[in-house]
Amino acid sequence: MSNDQYLMTNNLSDIINKPVRTDLVIATRYVNLFYGDFQALKGITLEIFPNTVTALIGPSGCGKSTYLRLFNRMNDLIDGVKITGNIIVDGEDIYAPETDVVELRRKVGMVFQKPNPFPKSIFENVAYGLRVNGVNDKKFIQAKVEQSLVRSALWDEVKDKLKKSAFELSGGQQQRLCIARALAVEPSVVLMDEPASALDPISTAKIEELIYELKKNYTIIIVTHNMQQAGRVSDTTAFFYLGELIEYGDTKEIFTNPKDKKTQNYITGRFG
């Protein structure tokens, strides 16, 4: 839905209750990624279903974060990266030369490991994505900011201090603000790179609750080091080891009955 269509409704509840597309497909086929001579991803083929939470697990350096960053082309920022294979988002190969990276990143939002709000007010943090995408309509931005903060379960805590600096929030609140910021541009996919690893248990619980809520409207891919977290929030789990995809399947299946020995060892805490 484009911005113009939103402008016609002008009604906040309409915007908040807007149905979200469910026809999205994410897939990678034989993806290899090299940092110079080092091969970080080895022939990864994977399909991710709409409105699910997919957890990427594996020991440090296994390539799970690198894999996550394929979907919004964040790896482009690193010098000397070479990628082969196909990465499909929404039926299109996002590494094709005609891809509009800005458009892609609007469609695929991202939440980072550490809360990283901008040095701006709470309101402006959420409005940022809209503003850089050329939205100027004040009412629309206002409605969108509120909707995103409601969706990220932060609205009640910040509605009276939207003009305050984002740095005044606690770490957990900042992370939910970052989620709201990602949601404001209406992505269909949200990538989360260990979103709770820098937070205390209570904030972590809130984020996990939120992920469960967001699943209804978004496709979520989450990198996590925390096995319990993966078990709690995800529908499917992919286990990476040394740049290879070892096992991918239903989370319950992987945690109770792993097919591969390495998966079993990792899940039971023998290494990692």
Add this chain to the structure above:
Amino acid sequence: MRRFFKKLFEKIIEGILFLSSTVTSLAIVLIVIFLFREGFALFGRSPVEEGFVIAVNNKNPVSEIKASQIKDIFDGKITSWKELGGNIEDIVLFRTDDISNYFSEEELGENLEHVPAKISELINKTPGIIAFIPEKFTENDFAGKIITTDKITAGKFLAEKQWYPTAQPAAQFGALPLILGTLWVSFAAILFALPLGLATAIYMAEIANEKTRRVMKPLIELLAGIPSVVYGFFGLIVIVPLIQKVFNLPVGETGLAGSIVLGIMALPTIITISEDAIRTTPLSMKEASLALGANKWQTIHRVIIPYAISGITAAAILGIGRAVGETMAALMVTGNAAVIPHGLLQPLRTIPATIAAELGEAPQQGLHFKALFALGCILFLMTLGINLLVEYISSKRKNISR
């Protein structure tokens, strides 16, 4: 025993460190005290040269003349006593040397021993006279009236517009043109240097690849190491003739030339400090912006510059500080005219250039000498203010980024 020596050794090292820091701090404090003691000695003095007086005819109703009026009288700009509130009478100027116009050599005596008496006589018989004479001539049976002038005060020093420190009989110490000249040149220099320096800093921090940066960074640091006289020479040979030609001026030594040269000199400060500030922007913040669909330029001007803004401000202010205190280059290219500048295409003069140019000619302990120290005080207060501002901004920056 060994432990004792170890302890003693530690104490000695501690003592040396303590001593050096004390000596340094003390030296700084002493320099400041010295500067202010010399500078403040100017105030409360009469602007008429020490050992000399200004005298008029006894019947002249005028008994006090301002220092600036004395200058105008002796420059021939004021010609009637009426302008000073006196009688309708033309002013007759008299300096001690003029005595030979009035009296023959015999009358003055072989060893000029009759000069004081003759001057006294002359003053007595000329109603319109104003005489600038040595004080000792007035000691015995002086027939004239000694004029008093207003004292030099800090307010007048800052507000008056005439800087004629060697004018006779009354020196004019109006620092306003110098203060304004310094500020004009410095701010104009920043107008040139800030956009250029900021653009360079952004390019180096965000756009240039590692190879380019490794070449550029030392080059810019080299810029900071070039002696200022070389900059001045460059300005004199290249920029001054260029300005003269481009603007079709009689002389190219102008405030504009000064600001360009000082701007170039302030560039390394601005570039290095703002580049450091830009580089402190966390990668995660840049990534967050890009991940929201912002392009590189949007990220730079909406996230990176706001994040680094206090560092960039500090860079600009330190750049101004560099320009304010710069002596040699300013002396060489600004034209050194101590008048209030009305535009950058006129010659002007800065405080440090004034001190450098005039200190050699000012007799020690004279009024001029003290006036230069007072200028030094003003300069010191200006740079102190600038440094405090930077300190304040940097402390605010720490609060923002936590």
